[in-house]
Amino acid sequence: MYISESSLRVRYGETDKMDFVYHGNYLIYYHYARNEFLREMGISEKEIEEQGVLMPVIEVKIKYSQPAFYDDILTIKTHLKKTSGIKLHFVCDIYNNNNELINKGETVLTFVDNKTRKAIRPPKNIIDVIIPFMS
Amino acid sequence: MYISESSLRVRYGETDKMDFVYHGNYLIYYHYARNEFLREMGISEKEIEEQGVLMPVIEVKIKYSQPAFYDDILTIKTHLKKTSGIKLHFVCDIYNNNNELINKGETVLTFVDNKTRKAIRPPKNIIDVIIPFMS
Amino acid sequence: MYISESSLRVRYGETDKMDFVYHGNYLIYYHYARNEFLREMGISEKEIEEQGVLMPVIEVKIKYSQPAFYDDILTIKTHLKKTSGIKLHFVCDIYNNNNELINKGETVLTFVDNKTRKAIRPPKNIIDVIIPFMS
Amino acid sequence: MYISESSLRVRYGETDKMDFVYHGNYLIYYHYARNEFLREMGISEKEIEEQGVLMPVIEVKIKYSQPAFYDDILTIKTHLKKTSGIKLHFVCDIYNNNNELINKGETVLTFVDNKTRKAIRPPKNIIDVIIPFMS
Numbered sequence: 001m002y003i004s005e006s007s008l009r010v011r012y013g014e015t016d017k018m019d020f021v022y023h024g025n026y027l028i029y030y031h032y033a034r035n036e037f038l039r040e041m042g043i044s045e046k047e048i049e050e051q052g053v054l055m056p057v058i059e060v061k062i063k064y065s066q067p068a069f070y071d072d073i074l075t076i077k078t079h080l081k082k083t084s085g086i087k088l089h090f091v092c093d094i095y096n097n098n099n100e101l102i103n104k105g106e107t108v109l110t111f112v113d114n115k116t117r118k119a120i121r122p123p124k125n126i127i128d129v130i131i132p133f134m135s
Numbered sequence: 136m137y138i139s140e141s142s143l144r145v146r147y148g149e150t151d152k153m154d155f156v157y158h159g160n161y162l163i164y165y166h167y168a169r170n171e172f173l174r175e176m177g178i179s180e181k182e183i184e185e186q187g188v189l190m191p192v193i194e195v196k197i198k199y200s201q202p203a204f205y206d207d208i209l210t211i212k213t214h215l216k217k218t219s220g221i222k223l224h225f226v227c228d229i230y231n232n233n234n235e236l237i238n239k240g241e242t243v244l245t246f247v248d249n250k251t252r253k254a255i256r257p258p259k260n261i262i263d264v265i266i267p268f269m270s
Numbered sequence: 271m272y273i274s275e276s277s278l279r280v281r282y283g284e285t286d287k288m289d290f291v292y293h294g295n296y297l298i299y300y301h302y303a304r305n306e307f308l309r310e311m312g313i314s315e316k317e318i319e320e321q322g323v324l325m326p327v328i329e330v331k332i333k334y335s336q337p338a339f340y341d342d343i344l345t346i347k348t349h350l351k352k353t354s355g356i357k358l359h360f361v362c363d364i365y366n367n368n369n370e371l372i373n374k375g376e377t378v379l380t381f382v383d384n385k386t387r388k389a390i391r392p393p394k395n396i397i398d399v400i401i402p403f404m405s
Numbered sequence: 406m407y408i409s410e411s412s413l414r415v416r417y418g419e420t421d422k423m424d425f426v427y428h429g430n431y432l433i434y435y436h437y438a439r440n441e442f443l444r445e446m447g448i449s450e451k452e453i454e455e456q457g458v459l460m461p462v463i464e465v466k467i468k469y470s471q472p473a474f475y476d477d478i479l480t481i482k483t484h485l486k487k488t489s490g491i492k493l494h495f496v497c498d499i500y501n502n503n504n505e506l507i508n509k510g511e512t513v514l515t516f517v518d519n520k521t522r523k524a525i526r527p528p529k530n531i532i533d534v535i536i537p538f539m540s
Contacts, residue, residue, distance in 0.1 A: 001267030010449070013433045017285040017340055023192040024283055028418045031159070035417070035476075036379045041439070045417070048477040049152075054222075057158040060197040067191070070287055071440075071451040136355070147305070147315070148298045148427045152420040152475055159418055163283045170341075180282070181341040205422055206305075206316040288452075293462040294436070297429030319422075327428040330467040337461070 001135040004037035004078045010070050018065030027060065029107045030092045033076035037090070039130050052114045053123055055088070059108035066102040073097060082134040085127055086110070136270040139172035139213045145205050155202035162195065165240045168211035174223070176264050187249045188258055190223070194243035201237040203220045208232060217269040220262055221245070271405040274307035274348045290337035297330065300362045300375045302306050303346035307360070311399050321383045323393055325358070329378035336372040343367060352404040354395055356380070406540040409442035409483045425472030432465065435497045437509045438481035442495070446534050455485050457519045457526055460493070464513035473509040478502060487539040490514070490532055 008029060016022040035045050047054065066098055074094050083096040088109045096102050111122045121127075143164060151157040170180050180190065203209055207230050216224040223244045231237050246257045256262075278299060286292040305315050315325065338344055344364050351359040358379045366372050381392045391397075407496040413434060420500045421427040440450050450460065473479055477497050501507050516527045526532075 011433055012436050013286055015287040015296055016283055017287065017289045018189055018191065019287045022283045024159055024166070027159030027162065028416055031417050032150070044476065046474075052151055056153065056199070056202070058199050060158070060195060060199075062195040064191070064193050064195075069451075071449065146298055146428055147301050148421055150422040151418055152422065152424045154422045157418045166282050179341065181339075204316075206314065243337055280469075288459055288461065293465070294429055294432030297432065301417060301429070311455070324423055326472070327424065328469050330428070330469075332465040334461070334463050 001079055003132040004033070004040050005075060006033050006036040007073055007075045008032060010068055010072045010074065012070055015070050018067070020069050023062075023064060026062065026094070026103060026105055026108075029074070029094065030090070033078045033092045033124055034107065037078045038078070041133065043126055043129060048084050048123070049114070050127065051123065052113050052123070053120070054065060054112045055109045056112055057107050058087070058110050059106075061106040062103060064103040066094055066096065066100060068094070068102055074102075080130065080134045085131055086121065088130070136214055137268040139168070139175050140210060140211045141171040141213070142170050142208055143167060145203055145207045145209065147205055150205050153202070155204050158199060161197065161229070161238060161240055162242075163208070164211060164229065165225070165242055167235065168213045168227045169225050169242065169244075172213045172215070176268065178261055178264060183258070184249070188255070189247045189249050191247055192240075192242050193222070193245050196241040197238060199238040201231065202236055203229070203231055209237075214267065215265065215269045220266055221256065223265070225249045242267060271402040274303070274310050275345060276303050276304060276306040276348070277343055277345045279343065280338055280342045281395075282340055285340050286296070289326055290339050291333060293332075294334065296373060298376055299344070299364065300360070303348045303362045304343055304360050304377065307348045307350070307366070311403065313396055313399060318393070318396065319384070321393065322370055323390070324382045324384050325379045326358070326382055327377050328380050331376040332373060336366065336370060338366055338372055340365070344372075348351040350400065350404045353360060356391060358400070406484055407538040409438070409445050410480060411438050411441040411483070412480045413437060413476055415473055415477045415479065416443070417475055418533040419473050423472070425474050426470060428467075428517065429468065431499070431508060431510055432512075434479070434481060434499065435512055437493070438483045438497045439495050439512065442483045444446065446538065448531055448534060453531065454519070455529070456528065458525070459517045459519050460514045461517055462512050463492070463515050464511075466511040469503060473499070473501055473507055479507075485539045490536055491526060493535065519527060
């Protein structure tokens with residue numbers, strides 16, 4: 001199983017009045033981690049979009065077990081679940097400074113033509129690169 | 136089944152470069168809708184917190200079917216699923232201007248003591264009000 | 271002087287660990303208030319963009335005097351300063367529940383062609399409507 | 406003049422439908438850069454807060470000259486302007502991939518006691534470290 005490991009530091013504006021990261025902001029972190037995963041495959045979401053293909057998120061599942069605090073450095077371990085290849089199913093496990101799993105976020109992405117806004121098969125040059133890393 | 140109906144207008148900064156609402160921003164909308172639900176029960180999340188009780192989200196599930204665009208007025212229909220009463224399980228269905236369901240978000244909340252940061256049973260005055268509305 | 275008055279309720283995710291609204295989020299509030307101002311003139315930022323004209327913010331000045339808290343209902347009084355008519359200079363005064371001025375935000379917008387991304391003169395149908403309301 | 410240099414990559418959710426970074430999100434970037442500046446002085450905003458001192462922003466001035474795009478790596482050059490030492494006046498210049506200045510943001514911070522929420526003089530151990538770096 002290929003696991004991409006990325007890290008980021010929690011920003012002030014990402015916290016809320018509970019004193020820790022607002023639960024909705026993790027979707028931004030997962031997005032960041034997915035793109036680092038793809039970058040390691042030589043794939044850039046930005047370039048995909050420039051080729052007229054969007055990758056909207058169609059499904060999200062998150063389980064939170066612990067909070068993250070301002071200025072924490074979080075580590076995100078990301079892998080791709082095996083699917084039929086029409087969708088991408090990412091799993092992100094976020095760990096805090098103490099190497100404790102604080103939440104797990106799954107996001108399912110699909111491929112859409114930017115002009116017609118209809119679902120399309122993933123571009124062959126992308127999916128051929130990615131499929132070997134699904135597990 | 137008690138359904139609370141609230142509405143909001145999509146703000147510019149909530150969109151992303153795909154031209155529609157960033158998928159992560161719906162968690163802010165669901166949160167808003169949950170609080171309107173509670174407000175209709177005479178319960179204020181703000182007052183609960185002032186009594187030393189936090190209600191963190193511990194689980195999220197979202198299915199997106201259509202995008203929402205800048206300046207759209209969205210309607211959120213919110214209900215509570217029946218649970219054991221230790222957690223609150225909210226379901227939010229978001230509809231666009233054309234009354235099409237654009238996504239469904241489920242969020243599970245728990246109760247935590249603000250000082251000890253440990254899970255607690257929900258305050259009796261809250262849960263007694265809410266339980267009849269679970270379905 | 272024409273003053274548009276709009277109001278909004280502070281959302282949970284807009285607060286930060288200081289317990290009040292993150293200072294950066296007011297730019298979203300000012301934006302909302304500017305659009306309500308324009309809407310009262312019969313002008314929709316969304317429609318302007320659909321006609322190929324963007325209105326990016328090129329300058330911001332804010333003075334904060336008091337914080338705003340979760341669930342507060344804020345009132346925003348918005349007016350347009352007199353300018354040469356090539357730019358729009360909005361002033362937003364935000365008041366809290368107690369009718370205290372909590373901050374003042376000035377934003378200057380310009381007009382840009384969406385294709386060339388170059389500055390353009392404001393569309394005549396827009397500026398003709400707006401100029402009488404500058405003061 | 407001491408200049409701290411930090412960098413960050415633009416995230417997807419930070420863009421808006423104009424295709425570039427939402428103008429309000431730069432306040433998050435400036436905040437990040439200020440903290441990196443302080444970190445280089447051996448000062449942690451987090452620790453200051455743990456000692457009961459908040460540093461709210463009381464004034465902002467921004468001039469935007471160019472947009473930043475998704476996935477861009479931005480460089481932020483940050484310095485402190487000379488002041489009386491009761492406030493901190495930060496200046497952040499943001500540069501894009503091509504080393505073009507895209508915007509300049511000034512933020513003025515003050516010191517507040519977390520319990521009384523009243524303005525206080527900056528803690529001596531902080532201001533003694535910082536003053537030599539004002540220019």
